[in-house]
Amino acid sequence: MRYLTLVSAALASHCVLAGDSPWYEQGNFRPVQRLEFTLSNSLDFDRQNASVVIRRADFPVPDVHEMWVTVVDPNLPPYEGPSEELLVVQGGHQLRAESNGHAAFHQMDDLDKDGIWDELFFQTDIEANSEKTIYIYLGQNIRGWNEHYTHANIGSYARHLMPFWESENVGWKIWFANAVDVYAKRRPMLMSHRLYMENLDGYGVSAIDRDLGSDIQRVAGSFGGGAICLFEDPEKPGAVSMPRFTPTQSELPFRSSWNAGQISDTRYAYDVVVNGPVRSMIRIKGMNWNSGNGFYEYEQTYTVFAKQSYTASKVEFTTFSPEVD
Incomplete structure (x- = not known):
């Protein structure tokens, strides 16, 4: 930034x-x-x-x-x-x-x-x-309402907790605990609180009000609008390690895009750092990530700014222990 x-x-x-x-x-x-x-x-x-x-x-x-x-x-x-x-x-x-x-x-x-x-x-x-x-x-000045142009919160949505952060133009939320899901509006507004308070589907919300916009991409097994990964094998530059696809997760008896248990597999914690008015910030902690080739933990901060259509991301690994032959 x-x-x-x-x-x-x-x-x-x-x-x-x-x-x-x-x-x-x-x-x-x-x-x-x-x-x-x-x-x-x-x-x-x-x-x-x-x-x-x-x-x-x-x-x-x-x-x-x-x-x-x-x-x-x-x-x-x-x-x-x-x-x-x-x-x-x-x-x-x-x-x-x-x-x-x-x-x-x-x-x-x-x-x-x-x-x-x-x-x-x-x-x-x-x-x-x-x-x-x-x-x-x-000098003490109590006057002046600051209009909010950004918003951030942690909401229960589709039966799991996830962070939301948005400007009036574009919004983001974390899906599958790690990947960014992007939604856009047809008219500048803050509306993510309606998604998690009214249980509105990201694709169907425009049927309620066209100006609310819609999700504009599918996450599934991808990085979505952005996600953390590691390139652990120099001999295989096309192979990536992701926190939600681990050896422990692969042993689940059913197919899933989610991690396994929070004790045995990667787990996540979310916090609202700042909620407006002109910038909002979400902090994500990724813990207990065993890729099979190393053990990692990190803190990631997403920041959104008033009148802008992008989000900034900063990642710091608090534990970085790759296995070295």
């Missing part, structure tokens, strides 16, 4: 920079500190909804609550403010009238689940071979 380059960051007080670019305000939120970040796009084409990640280790103020962070693009037109009717529905957390820029949807994600944020994530547009300035204002 290619992210925008973070060039520089500086913390300054409002009084010191009073003569610089105007400061963002929103309702009664009038911050007195801000961080200035310069983002660089060195590519020769424009980037739309490009992902920006700022790690806590690179953040000048690492000990900060998420309610004290407001990401602002000073070049975007400010929000004019809500109507009285909208305020009745959305209440006190509704965004108020802005000046000098527009707040960007962002999230501060705790990836290792230790209760401390690890990455600040947001998206922005930036032209080819250019730089742009983003401000992060510090």
Whole structure:
């Protein structure tokens, strides 16, 4: 995954920079500190909804609550403010009238689940071979609903647990415990919760609402939209080892695309790392994988981004013990 380059960051007080670019305000939120970040796009084409990640280790103020962070693009037109009717529905957390820029949807994600944020994530547009300035204002700000453009969850579906993750354009779920199943929508929307909450078939769901789309491929014994494998025999480059097709699984008294027992064969555990609003992440642990030529365990993370039609995958083997002659 290619992210925008973070060039520089500086913390300054409002009084010191009073003569610089105007400061963002929103309702009664009038911050007195801000961080200035310069983002660089060195590519020769424009980037739309490009992902920006700022790690806590690179953040000048690492000990900060998420309610004290407001990401602002000073070049975007400010929000004019809500109507009285909208305020009745959305209440006190509704965004108020802005000046000098527009707040960007962002999230501060705790990836290792230790209760401390690890990455600040947001998206922005930036032209080819250019730089742009983003401000992060510090100060308690309770206003601004973040619209969800991604979703992730673990659901019971077709009698077994599986992870779901999706953008408004494309969704993914794990079938046969290891292989990715892909479904597409005819209109941008989040809808995977309907699949597992209403027991809707991935192929038949379009009969209910055509805009919901459909599964667009068959997994069966394949990799589907992607799966982990190993090439263990250099003499047989066409032979692959997969976690769900093992010597133990092959001894089942019936034909199956599933693993055997969770104690005797490969087993899996799923976790939701992040559930939106602008990126969602699923983590999969594969354990007790005996390929017949080695023993392996791994952690795999799938990430989906707002306004995008792809998912990113990262795999780390926690145990890698091939048999060596």
